[in-house]
Amino acid sequence: MLHMIGHAILGLIIGVVAKLLVPGIDPGGIIVTAILGVVGGWLGGFIGQLVGLYKKGHPAGFIMSVVGTIVLLLIYRAVA
Numbered sequence: 001m002l003h004m005i006g007h008a009i010l011g012l013i014i015g016v017v018a019k020l021l022v023p024g025i026d027p028g029g030i031i032v033t034a035i036l037g038v039v040g041g042w043l044g045g046f047i048g049q050l051v052g053l054y055k056k057g058h059p060a061g062f063i064m065s066v067v068g069t070i071v072l073l074l075i076y077r078a079v080a
Helices: 001-021 028-052 062-079
Strands: none
Touching: 001 028, 001 062, 028 062
8 A cells, every 4th residue: 555655656746847847837736747657657667668778677767757757748738
């Protein structure tokens, strides 16, 4: 249970950093920001594996998580 809460809090922090780095008006509130951060961390790890930064099964670092969240945020803005 604490593991899931930790992921949600870290996802929120990553989502807030990504929203601060990308200018413009963002749709969604705090829950959407946390979800974008968590999914963006997964996407950042996947991108890092494709580029060769991470081996399979290794989690993404903070910077790659923010990069993945920025990509996801731009897609979310285009759709919403």
